[in-house]
Amino acid sequence: MDDMLDRARSAVSQRAELPGMSLLEHLEELRRRLMHSAAALVIGFLVAWGFHEKIFQLMQAPITYALAKHHLPTQLIIQNPVDGFNMYLKISFMAGCIIASPYVLYQVWLFISPGLYQNEKRYVVPFMTATISLFLAGAYFGYKWVFPDSLDFLFGFSKQFRPLIEVSEYTSLFLTVILGLGAAFELPIIVLFLSLFGIVSPRFLWKNMRFAILIIFIIAAIITPTPNPLTMCIFAVPLLALYLLSIGVSYMVHPAQRRKRREAKESES
Secondary structure: OHHHHHHHHHHHHHHHOOOOOOHHHHHHHHHHHHHHHHHHHHHHHHHHHOOHHHHHHHHHHHHHHHHHHOOOOOOOEOOOOOHHHHHHHHHHHHHHHHHHHHHHHHHHHHHHHHHOOHHHHHHHHHHHHHHHHHHHHHHHHHHHHHHHHHHHHHHHHOOOOOOOOEHHHHHHHHHHHHHHHHHHOOHHHHHHHHHHOOOOOHHHHHHOHHHHHHHHHHHHHHHOOOOOHHHHHHHHHHHHHHHHHHHHHHHHHOHHHHHHHHHHHHHHO
């Protein structure tokens, strides 16, 4: 732990030597990026609201299929007249955030880029592409496999009961699983930044793999809506693969590893 803190302090001190802006300039830059991001979120929400019924149809498809498979009524219910409207607002906002995410990520990059070395700024395109792609891959994985299998298991396990599923509760469950998986798939991006600043190393990640496996299965148990061990394993296996990928990412970008490769090329030449 002390070694990790020392490396973090070293990274921060190195960046402190870079030409920077004053505190007021930083605050002004932060305000500008937040305003641009907020405007993008509003535009994304308005675009998503124009398609809110189609978005709900996509969201409803997994439970409609699972209910029909078990010969159950497929119509969801509401207990309050405003539940349907609130649900449309909620899913439009979440869809709007996804639509606006590339621009918001770009604003984040513009804010932090003055504190990066020139050779580190070339990661902007891979960073944005990988971040969005991994999130969408995680969300699609949850939508296509994890969530439908979980619903199938739950309805099969509770077939002696008649389900009365509220729209608001189903929406919360859907967003928890889909967004949770999308966020979990961002593991390589998190490792990328920690490795760039020298906080973690590929050796550290490999040495502590057994703890990572335990944490991954705990996260899988929390996010998956069923106690089915098979569903939890379906969730955990891709995360384990992403953890192994993260070790490779750490090896590629860690300062010590880059320095070794540079010295090896210089010795060969």
